Amino acid sequence: MADPRGFLKHTSRELPKRRPVDLRLKDWKEVYEDFAHEPLQTQASRCMDCGIPFCHNGCPLGNLIPEWNDLVYRDRWRDAIERLHATNNFPEFTGRLCPAPCEAACVLGINQDPVTIKQVEVEIIDHAFDQGWVVPKMPDVQTGKKVAVVGSGPAGLAAAQQLTRAGHTVTVFERADRIGGLLRYGIPEFKMEKRHIDRRLEQMAAEGTQFRPNTNVGVDITVAQLRLNYDAVVLAGGATAWRDLPIPGRELDGIHQAMEFLPWANRVQLGDPVVDENGQPPITAKDKHVVIIGGGDTGADCLGTSHRQGAASIHQFEIMPRPPETRADSTPWPTYPLMFRVSSAHEEGGERVFSVNTEEFIGENGHVTALRAHEVKMNAGKFEKVEGTDFELKADLVLLAMGFVGPEREGLLDKLGVELTDRGNVKRDDNFQTSVPGVFVAGDMGRGQSLIVWAIAEGRAAAAGVDRYLMGRSALPAPIKPTAAPQR
Numbered sequence: 001m002a003d004p005r006g007f008l009k010h011t012s013r014e015l016p017k018r019r020p021v022d023l024r025l026k027d028w029k030e031v032y033e034d035f036a037h038e039p040l041q042t043q044a045s046r047c048m049d050c051g052i053p054f055c056h057n058g059c060p061l062g063n064l065i066p067e068w069n070d071l072v073y074r075d076r077w078r079d080a081i082e083r084l085h086a087t088n089n090f091p092e093f094t095g096r097l098c099p100a101p102c103e104a105a106c107v108l109g110i111n112q113d114p115v116t117i118k119q120v121e122v123e124i125i126d127h128a129f130d131q132g133w134v135v136p137k138m139p140d141v142q143t144g145k146k147v148a149v150v151g152s153g154p155a156g157l158a159a160a161q162q163l164t165r166a167g168h169t170v171t172v173f174e175r176a177d178r179i180g181g182l183l184r185y186g187i188p189e190f191k192m193e194k195r196h197i198d199r200r201l202e203q204m205a206a207e208g209t210q211f212r213p214n215t216n217v218g219v220d221i222t223v224a225q226l227r228l229n230y231d232a233v234v235l236a237g238g239a240t241a242w243r244d245l246p247i248p249g250r251e252l253d254g255i256h257q258a259m260e261f262l263p264w265a266n267r268v269q270l271g272d273p274v275v276d277e278n279g280q281p282p283i284t285a286k287d288k289h290v291v292i293i294g295g296g297d298t299g300a301d302c303l304g305t306s307h308r309q310g311a312a313s314i315h316q317f318e319i320m321p322r323p324p325e326t327r328a329d330s331t332p333w334p335t336y337p338l339m340f341r342v343s344s345a346h347e348e349g350g351e352r353v354f355s356v357n358t359e360e361f362i363g364e365n366g367h368v369t370a371l372r373a374h375e376v377k378m379n380a381g382k383f384e385k386v387e388g389t390d391f392e393l394k395a396d397l398v399l400l401a402m403g404f405v406g407p408e409r410e411g412l413l414d415k416l417g418v419e420l421t422d423r424g425n426v427k428r429d430d431n432f433q434t435s436v437p438g439v440f441v442a443g444d445m446g447r448g449q450s451l452i453v454w455a456i457a458e459g460r461a462a463a464a465g466v467d468r469y470l471m472g473r474s475a476l477p478a479p480i481k482p483t484a485a486p487q488r
Contacts, residue, residue, distance in 0.1 A: 006045030058105030095122025153181025155443025158459025249361025294401030
């Protein structure tokens with residue numbers, strides 16, 4: 001390392017400040033202020049010469065973290081982006097959205113605050129874009145092989161970019177009207193402005209990747225046409241079958257899945273003509289008493305969106321107990337720690353309610369007006385009702401953010417005839433190939449609901465499998481095997 005004593009001289013972890021709550025609630029821009037290069041380089045200097053960089057183990061992409069920390073400290077930014085891009089196609093996405101299992105595995109984190117790896121990563125790529133260093137990377141040869149990628153989330157885009165650069169003709173199909181998958185319509189603007197997606201798509205299009213939005217494979221193009229026109233297919237449609245809450249009153253209006261609610265807010269920010277005469281989208285939290293059921297990242301996305309839309313009140317329910325303030329004993333270093341976290345959305349308001357279960361929705365004239373719930377406790381691995389804790393809470397908008405149970409089977413998967421695992425995900429071998437020859441799978445569709453960094457890693461690995469299938473060998477990196485255990 002350039003400064004082997006950096007972690008001794010600079011013991012405090014520093015991150016960019018979040019914009020004041022009262023200011024950021026007036027717009028949809030990203031919540032963080034700019035972070036100057038000098039303090040960032042100081043933070044990079046805290047990276048230890050630790051011998052065994054456990055951050056590599058924490059990162060599914062195998063990011064060369066100590067190397068680009070060192071390069072940033074030395075002010076060698078162009079070299080830093082080269083090392084970062086060597087393992088990660090889209091650091092502007094992961095640097096904003098990944099929960100940073102690399103930082104959880106940082107050796108310095110054993111007895112100090114870990115290195116600000118994620119912030120160094122996002123500053124490297126943003127600086128590279130500002131300097132004009134992110135340019136199309138053209139293939140050396142054209143193979144004449146054609147590959148279809150179904151789904152344009154991070155797994156599909158990573159696979160597409162890798163395969164295009166290997167010289168194949170790649171077409172990305174997306175059933176929505178814009179490319180990006182959940183990056184486009186599931187992630188709120190205040191977490192990642194969509195200009196980051198658009199500038200990366202410009203690079204990919206210049207490299208030769210073709211995009212076909214508004215195309216539902218299995219409907220607008222048949223499976224027979226897909227197999228006839230392409231030498232290989234990559235399934236990257238995600239785990240979009242959401243978990244529901246089948247309790248009395250579920251049929252009432254005003255109860256929506258998170259992914260029915262979030263896309264409308266993104267469409268408004270994209271300028272789509274979806275608002276009414278009051279400037280509101282079809283599903284809005286404005287002036288409503290909102291209850292979000294689910295305490296994860298998607299629930300926090302609903303929370304921040306509801307704040308900006310002007311909700312009257314917001315409660316976020318979580319069936320699990322409140323995590324401890326510091327790393328739980330059950331998740332020792334270098335695993336991802338179970339601990340209480342406060343996102344920017346939680347900082348903005350609303351009430352978080354832990355150890356609670358909703359048992360009934362109440363309504364009038366066909367619309368939800370309240371819900372009944374009670375506290376729970378864990379006993380022998382099961383939730384039990386705590387007697388005498390029943391309560392009723394006013395709610396005229398309920399958002400279900402309880403995760404996803406797997407890919408949608410009807411349509412494409414059924415027509416392809418791919419085998420599924422016991423969990424309902426698409427089964428694949430060590431090359432990410434499904435039971436159908438020439439059909440591969442990457443991301444949540446094969447893995448189950450997981451992190452963006454795993455999606456990109458799987459997209460890269462599946463691309464190597466496709467390239468090997470088409471050409472007999474491949475020089476593309478394959479960072480993981482499909483059997484690798486998820487990092488959560």
